[in-house]
Amino acid sequence: MNKTNLEIYLDYYIGLDAPGFAVLVTGEWGSGKTFQVMNAIPSNLQCHVSLFGIVDSQEVYSTVFSKMFPGKNFAKKLIEMTKDISGEIDGLTFGAGSLAGNILSPLIKLTVDRNKIIIFDDLERCPMSNKEIFGVINQYIEHHQCKVVILAHDKEAHNEFIKTKEKIIGHTIQLEPQIDDAASCFFKKNYRLNNFKEIKPIIIGAFKKTNCKSLRILKYVINDCNRLLECLEPIHIKNTAAMMTLFNFFCIVNIEHRMGNITAEDIAEIPEKYIQYAIIMNAEQKKGKEFDEHTRNRLAFYKKYNELDLRSNIIDYELTANIVKTGDYPRNEITKSLSVSKYFIQKFDNPPWLTIINFDNQENNIIRAAIDEMFDKFRMLAITDIGDILHSFCLSYLLSENGEIRKNYDELLEFQKNYIDRLLENDLLLPEPLTPEPFSHDIYQRSHSHTYWVNESYKSYFRDIIEHIIKSRKIAKQKKYPLYAKEIIEALDTNLDNFKKLLIGTHTEAGLYSNLDIMNAIDPDDFIIHWLTLPVEFWGKVQSILNARYTGVARNVLVNEKQWLQKVTLNLLFEARLHEGLDRIRIERLVPYHALKSL
Structure with a gap:
C-alpha cells in the first residue's frame, strides 16, 4: 500500500538525529489526527501525551516522564534517581502533576529518553497560555534534542498561536481524513x-x-x-x-x-x-x-x-x-x-388504499382493481381500522375529483356516514380509547406512515366525516359499558387487587376505568349485594377503594357518578336498618362519606 504524505514525512523526521524543531499536524475535529499519527510512528517509539486539562508546566513534565518510563522501567528509573527515598515508591502516583516533593521536579524535567517521539495531543484544549506551553515544548526540542509531534485543530487554537508556533515548528502537515x-x-x-x-x-x-x-x-x-x-x-x-x-x-x-x-x-x-x-x-x-x-x-x-x-x-x-x-x-x-x-x-398483502395512494408507480389496471376492491370491502363492512377507513374516505374524494368514480362529494359524505353508522350498529367500529392517550388524535391527521390526502376542494367534507367518526366512537365506547361493568363485578367477587387496579390503578399507572364514568352502568343494589357477600374483613377495603376513586383530579372527570354514589349510600343505610347491634353499625360505617364530600 502506498504511504501517505504524513507517513513519508514522519519517516524522514524520525530518521533525523537532532532536528531542532517540532512537526505540527492539524486537521478538522474528528478527522483522525491521532489515529493516523499513531499508525505512522512505531509503537515502541511513541510517548503520547494529551494536554487536555493540564494546568501547569510541571504537570506536563511529570506526564511525559511517566509515559517515557512506564511500568517497571519507570520504577527502576525512579529508584536510580531517588535512592534515599526508595521506601516511598509504592505509594507514589504520577501523571497528575504531583510527585514526591520538590526534589523530584528538576530530576523529572531533566530526564528523557531521546529515542522516544513525544506526541503532544489536544493542544487547543490545554488551559495553559501559549507562552507556557511552547516553553515546555521548546525544553524538549532545544535542550534535550527530542523529536516532537504536536496535534492540534489549528482553527481552535489560541489567538496568538499562529505567531508563537513559527519559533519552534519547522513543518506543518494539514491532514485530510482517510475516510476509506x-x-x-x-x-x-x-x-x-x-x-x-x-x-x-x-x-x-x-x-x-x-x-x-x-x-x-x-x-x-x-x-x-x-x-x-x-x-x-x-x-x-x-x-x-x-x-x-x-x-x-x-x-x-x-x-x-x-x-x-x-x-x-x-x-x-x-x-x-x-x-x-x-x-x-x-x-x-x-x-x-x-x-x-x-x-x-x-x-x-x-x-x-x-x-x-x-x-x-x-x-x-x-x-x-x-x-x-x-x-x-x-x-x-x-x-x-x-x-x-x-x-x-x-x-405484501396491502389494503387497497395503499395501492391507490401510490398510483404514480402503478399501472392503470392495478389501480382500477384496487378501487373496485376498496368499494367491495365497504359493502362487506370489511374496513374497520380507523386509519384504513380515513385513507379510503380521503382517496374516494380524490377519485371523485378526478372522475375515477361517479359519486360526487355530497353523495360520498352520505355514503361514508352511513358506513360508519353500519359499523357502529354491528359493533364493528373501534371505540374511543378508554383512557386519554397523549397522541390519540393523531389518527385523524395521519396513519400507517402516510398523511391523509386532503385537497382544499374537499377539506370541509373530510372534517365533517371526522366529526361523525369521533361522535360515533364515543357511542361505541358507551355500548361497551355493560361488558366493562361485568368485568368490574367479577373482579369485586374474585380479586380485590384487580378491582382496585381497574378502578384507581397503581402508583405507576392509571386504572383502566379510573377516568371513565363506568359505575353508572352498575346497578347500585347489585353492587351492594356483591360487596356484602364478601368476607367481612374485605368490606372496609372496598370502601377505601371507592373513597380513593374520587380524590384528586378524578373527581372532575367522574362527577357524573355522583348520583350513583348517592344511591349506593342510601341503599347501604337501608341495608343497615335491617340489622341490629354491631352488624348495623358495621354496615353504616361502610358509607363512603369521603367520596361523597369530594364530589
Whole structure:
C-alpha cells in the first residue's frame, strides 16, 4: 500500500538525529489526527501525551516522564534517581502533576529518553497560555534534542498561536481524513453491516457527499446503520435498490443532523419544505433577500442534495427524525414503514388504499382493481381500522375529483356516514380509547406512515366525516359499558387487587376505568349485594377503594357518578336498618362519606 504524505514525512523526521524543531499536524475535529499519527510512528517509539486539562508546566513534565518510563522501567528509573527515598515508591502516583516533593521536579524535567517521539495531543484544549506551553515544548526540542509531534485543530487554537508556533515548528502537515481506511476499520466492528457489501460503498459515498470531515461522525453513523440493518426483514435486505436508497437517505440526514446543519424537525418536514426551499426560497436568495441562520442552513442543505437523495419516500420522515433525535430504533414501525413504500408495496398483502395512494408507480389496471376492491370491502363492512377507513374516505374524494368514480362529494359524505353508522350498529367500529392517550388524535391527521390526502376542494367534507367518526366512537365506547361493568363485578367477587387496579390503578399507572364514568352502568343494589357477600374483613377495603376513586383530579372527570354514589349510600343505610347491634353499625360505617364530600 502506498504511504501517505504524513507517513513519508514522519519517516524522514524520525530518521533525523537532532532536528531542532517540532512537526505540527492539524486537521478538522474528528478527522483522525491521532489515529493516523499513531499508525505512522512505531509503537515502541511513541510517548503520547494529551494536554487536555493540564494546568501547569510541571504537570506536563511529570506526564511525559511517566509515559517515557512506564511500568517497571519507570520504577527502576525512579529508584536510580531517588535512592534515599526508595521506601516511598509504592505509594507514589504520577501523571497528575504531583510527585514526591520538590526534589523530584528538576530530576523529572531533566530526564528523557531521546529515542522516544513525544506526541503532544489536544493542544487547543490545554488551559495553559501559549507562552507556557511552547516553553515546555521548546525544553524538549532545544535542550534535550527530542523529536516532537504536536496535534492540534489549528482553527481552535489560541489567538496568538499562529505567531508563537513559527519559533519552534519547522513543518506543518494539514491532514485530510482517510475516510476509506477509517470506514474499513469501523465496518469490521459491525459484523452484519460488514458483510453487506452492496451497502458499504453507499454509506461511504453518502458521507463524502455531505463534506463532513469528522471520522468520529463516520464511526457513529456506521454504528447507526448497523442498528438500522438489524431491524430489517430478509425481504427488505434482498431488495438492493431499496437498501441503497434507504441507507443513502438515512446517512445524509443523520450526518447533517450530527453536524448541526439541520434539526430533527427539519427532517420531518422534508416532504412539505423541499419545494419551498429548493425552488422558491432559492429564487428569493438570488434576489438578495436576507434570511436568518436557520433558513440559510436549510437552503444550503436543500441545495447540496438532489430530489432522489431526499424525497425517495423509502421510510417515513417523522419516524426517521425520531430515530435520529432519540437513538431509538422501533423495529415494528421501521419494517411497517418500509413495507408501504413503493419498493415493497406489491410484495405484501396491502389494503387497497395503499395501492391507490401510490398510483404514480402503478399501472392503470392495478389501480382500477384496487378501487373496485376498496368499494367491495365497504359493502362487506370489511374496513374497520380507523386509519384504513380515513385513507379510503380521503382517496374516494380524490377519485371523485378526478372522475375515477361517479359519486360526487355530497353523495360520498352520505355514503361514508352511513358506513360508519353500519359499523357502529354491528359493533364493528373501534371505540374511543378508554383512557386519554397523549397522541390519540393523531389518527385523524395521519396513519400507517402516510398523511391523509386532503385537497382544499374537499377539506370541509373530510372534517365533517371526522366529526361523525369521533361522535360515533364515543357511542361505541358507551355500548361497551355493560361488558366493562361485568368485568368490574367479577373482579369485586374474585380479586380485590384487580378491582382496585381497574378502578384507581397503581402508583405507576392509571386504572383502566379510573377516568371513565363506568359505575353508572352498575346497578347500585347489585353492587351492594356483591360487596356484602364478601368476607367481612374485605368490606372496609372496598370502601377505601371507592373513597380513593374520587380524590384528586378524578373527581372532575367522574362527577357524573355522583348520583350513583348517592344511591349506593342510601341503599347501604337501608341495608343497615335491617340489622341490629354491631352488624348495623358495621354496615353504616361502610358509607363512603369521603367520596361523597369530594364530589
